Amino acid sequence: MIERRHTRQVAVGSVKIGGGAPIAVQSMTNTDTRDSAATLAQITRLAEAGCEIVRVAIPHADALPGFGEICSASPLPVVADIHFDHRLAIEATRLGAAKLRINPGNIGSIDRVDAVIEAAGEAGIPVRIGVNAGSLAAEYEDRDWPLAEKLFASAVSFCEHIAGRGFEDLVVSAKASSVNATVDSYRLLANALPYPLHIGVTEAGTSLSGTVKSSVGLGILLAEGIGDTLRVSLTADPAEEVTVGWEILAALDIRRRSPELVSCPTCGRCEVDMVPIAQEVERRLRTMRTPVKVAVMGCAVNGPGEARDADVGIASGKGVGLLFRHGQVIRKVPEAEIVEALMAEVEALDRELSQGAK
Ligand code: SF4
Numbered sequence: 001m002i003e004r005r006h007t008r009q010v011a012v013g014s015v016k017i018g019g020g021a022p023i024a025v026q027s028m029t030n031t032d033t034r035d036s037a038a039t040l041a042q043i044t045r046l047a048e049a050g051c052e053i054v055r056v057a058i059p060h061a062d063a064l065p066g067f068g069e070i071c072s073a074s075p076l077p078v079v080a081d082i083h084f085d086h087r088l089a090i091e092a093t094r095l096g097a098a099k100l101r102i103n104p105g106n107i108g109s110i111d112r113v114d115a116v117i118e119a120a121g122e123a124g125i126p127v128r129i130g131v132n133a134g135s136l137a138a139e140y141e142d143r144d145w146p147l148a149e150k151l152f153a154s155a156v157s158f159c160e161h162i163a164g165r166g167f168e169d170l171v172v173s174a175k176a177s178s179v180n181a182t183v184d185s186y187r188l189l190a191n192a193l194p195y196p197l198h199i200g201v202t203e204a205g206t207s208l209s210g211t212v213k214s215s216v217g218l219g220i221l222l223a224e225g226i227g228d229t230l231r232v233s234l235t236a237d238p239a240e241e242v243t244v245g246w247e248i249l250a251a252l253d254i255r256r257r258s259p260e261l262v263s264c265p266t267c268g269r270c271e272v273d274m275v276p277i278a279q280e281v282e283r284r285l286r287t288m289r290t291p292v293k294v295a296v297m298g299c300a301v302n303g304p305g306e307a308r309d310a311d312v313g314i315a316s317g318k319g320v321g322l323l324f325r326h327g328q329v330i331r332k333v334p335e336a337e338i339v340e341a342l343m344a345e346v347e348a349l350d351r352e353l354s355q356g357a358k
Helices: 036-049 061-073 086-094 110-123 147-164 179-192 207-223 238-251 274-285 303-309 335-357
Strands: 009-012 015-018 024-028 053-057 078-082 099-102 127-132 170-175 229-231 260-263 293-297 312-317 320-325 328-334
Touching: 015 024, 024 238, 036 053, 036 061, 036 238, 053 061, 061 078, 061 086, 078 086, 086 099, 086 110, 099 110, 110 127, 110 147, 127 147, 147 170, 147 179, 170 179, 179 207, 207 238, 229 238, 260 274, 274 293, 274 335, 293 303, 293 335, 303 312, 303 320, 312 335, 320 335, 328 335
Parallel strands: 024 053, 024 229, 053 078, 078 099, 099 127, 127 170, 260 293, 293 312
Antiparallel strands: 009 015, 312 320, 320 328
């Protein structure tokens, strides 16, 4: 059991962050915000994938009308992501933003940061102070310090200034594209600040490399109890970010949204064409919400043990699969019917558990 760091709590619309709330999974739209229909369609798809808070960029004033329409119709709380122009942030508070994300290091002056904070206070919404390696507080930019310390010092100086003005509905992030720098900066923040932390490795890369970097970085932090909301940054469909975020939480047994799949890596002993079977089972399990454990195993070495240990499992033999449910063999099925037979059993269990929960 991971002991989580205690923090203050903020509300982003209906979703709580920090203070013991479940770690919320976020993503960010990559549509043109001026096109509210396309952005809302993407937000709906993200919500279906399990996204709980969505961030939308407001790059310029032309995006403000679309942003307002998005906030009015979004199924998820919408965070306005603003760089450079503080007036956009102030306007976003009036258009229904559930939270702002700013980097005070690129807003221009501390007076402008103060104006944004005042608008957020009037709207009753929290603000994420999102420091990145690319835009640190000016006084730390040229110091000969490790990046993590510069990120940390920048975030702390902004938070102290804002808290000094009486505003503490803050969420903090200090991301780098380096896993080590990200982990170090968050460890420092977790020791120094009472605010919930939004964790992520920024600009982590494409599907494979970004998933690995995010899993390592976020995995280390989450295992240490650090992190109250997360975003996996991938150069890919944002829905993939959500899937990976949930997989990271599930791998650490922190939160689970779909069944757990145990599948063998296959080897020379494998007696069925296991990879497409496991992929198809995984695809179908993603739409289910019951926390069951499903095993798909390729031969008799570890197969029966894992299949028996799962709620529903298949241990394959030569061109066949032995179907298990709760440790008991139910029947033998031909290879071509493994997926259907396994999923029929999982769905039956899913129905029973859902009825039992009513
Ligand atoms: S279960 Fe069998 S096929 Fe799968 S990896 Fe283990 S030994 Fe190989």
